[in-house]
Amino acid sequence: MDTQVGAPQEITPQEAMDRTRHDIHTMSEGDVYKLLSCAVQPRPIAWISTVSAAGVNNLAPFSFFNVASRNPATLMISIGERIGFPGEPKDTLVNIRETGNFVVNIPSAETVEAVTSSFATVHADVDEFELSGMTPVTSHSVAAPSVLQSLVSLECELLQEVKLGTDTLVLGSVLSVTSRAGLLSEDLHVDTREHHFLGRLAGPFYTTAMNRVAQ
Numbered sequence: 001m002d003t004q005v006g007a008p009q010e011i012t013p014q015e016a017m018d019r020t021r022h023d024i025h026t027m028s029e030g031d032v033y034k035l036l037s038c039a040v041q042p043r044p045i046a047w048i049s050t051v052s053a054a055g056v057n058n059l060a061p062f063s064f065f066n067v068a069s070r071n072p073a074t075l076m077i078s079i080g081e082r083i084g085f086p087g088e089p090k091d092t093l094v095n096i097r098e099t100g101n102f103v104v105n106i107p108s109a110e111t112v113e114a115v116t117s118s119f120a121t122v123h124a125d126v127d128e129f130e131l132s133g134m135t136p137v138t139s140h141s142v143a144a145p146s147v148l149q150s151l152v153s154l155e156c157e158l159l160q161e162v163k164l165g166t167d168t169l170v171l172g173s174v175l176s177v178t179s180r181a182g183l184l185s186e187d188l189h190v191d192t193r194e195h196h197f198l199g200r201l202a203g204p205f206y207t208t209a210m211n212r213v214a215q
Contacts, residue, residue, distance in 0.1 A: 022035055029166070034202065034203075037063075037202045037203070038202040041199075041200065041201045041202055041207075042199030042200060042201055042207045042209070042210060043063040043064070043065070043199060043200045043201075044063070044065060044066065044106070044197075044199065044200075045061050045062070045063050045065065045106070045107055045115065045198055045199070045200050046061070046062045046063070046065035046075070046077050046104045046105075046106075047059065047060075047061050047104070047105040047106065047107045047115060047118070047147060047150060048060055048061075048062055048077065048092050048102050048103065048104055048105070049102065049103045049105055049129075049136070049144050049145055049146060049147055050091075050092055050095035050096055050099065050101075050102045050103075050144045051095060051099060051143055051144045051145065052091070052094070052095045052098060052099075052124065053095075053098040053099065054125075056124065056125055056126075056127060057127045057128070057129050057136055057144075057145055058091050058092060058095055058124075058127070058128055059118045059128035059129050059131075059132060059134065059147065060090065060091070060092050060118055060119065060128060061107070061115050061118060061119055061200075062077050062078070062079060062092075063200035064077065064078035064080075064167075065077045065078070065104070068171055072173060073173065073174035074159060074171055074172065074173055074174065075104055075154060075156060075171070075172045075174060076169060076170065076171050076172075077104070077169075077170045077172070078164070078167045078168070078169050078170075079092060079093045079167060079168050079170055080166060080167045081166055081167075082121065083121045084121060089168070091124050093161075093168055093170070094124070095144075096158055096161075096170060097158075097161075099142075099143055099144065100157060100158045101141075101142035101143055101144055101155070101156060101157050101158060102142070102144050102156050102158070102172060103139055103142060103144045103145070103146045103147075103153050103154065103155050103156065104153070104154040104156060104172070105146060105147040105150035105152070105153045105154075106150055106151045106152040106153075106154075106197065107147075107149075107150055107151070107197075107198045108149070108150065108151045108180075108195065108196055108197065108198060109196035109197070109198045109206075109208045109211070110196070111134070111149050111150070111198070112198055112206055114132040114133055114134050114149070115132075115198065115206075116204075117131055117132045117133075118131060118132040118134075129145070129147075134147050134148070134149055135147070135148035135149060136148070139153070139155045139176070139178075140155060140176045140178070141155045141157075141175035141176040142155045142156070142157065142175065142176075146178060150180070151179065151180050151183055151195060151197065152177065152178070152179045152180070152183070153177065153178045153179075154174050154176075154177050155174070155175050155176040155177070155178075156172030156173060156174055156175065157172060157173045157175055158170065158171075158172060158173075159171040159172055159173045180195070183195050192210070192211040193211060195211075196208050196211045197210065197211060
């Protein structure tokens with residue numbers, strides 16, 4: 001249902017008092033993660049493709065992701081620890097450190113099952129392109145392959161990484177961008193009623209609700 005824009009509604013003192021407070025400092029790490037995931041949604045998905053120094057392709061989704069700077073064009077991704085292995089980096093981060101590059105692919109709604117399957121924690125010698133049924137294509141500016149089925153692929157060079165507690169914030173300089181044929185108009189607009197972007201919600205849920213024109 002579309003939200004009508006109008007004058008702000010008056011809030012009574014009781015309504016203000018009824019708002020629930022969540023004290024971050026008293027919550028467990030898992031609960032903080034769930035709270036953040038629930039509060040910040042829908043989130044865009046960085047379907048990151050990398051290649052290891054040994055030549056093994058890797059593909060994994062990350063939803064703690066967004067644009068960091070428009071000039072210079074820079075993306076930011078927060079990468080957590082390897083699931084089930086506290087203190088160990090995920091293969092994506094290992095590969096980025098080894099090669100200095102990666103590709104942020106933007107998944108479409110029809111690839112949701114492939115996105116989910118590539119989330120699995122598997123051994124480093126497993127190619128998630130094969131696991132998810134996606135097609136790797138040679139990128140223009142980096143060694144890491146791009147995902148043929150993605151809406152957009154942003155080829156990035158590692159600019160900086162910042163350690164933030166259990167996570168690592170990765171900043172990547174965008175070197176080259178490719179997009180699905182017919183996705184972008186001449187003035188670089190996208191008709192989201194025709195091309196459906198995939199968003200991440202809290203838990204194991206996704207959304208395509210943003211693929212419409214606001215009224």
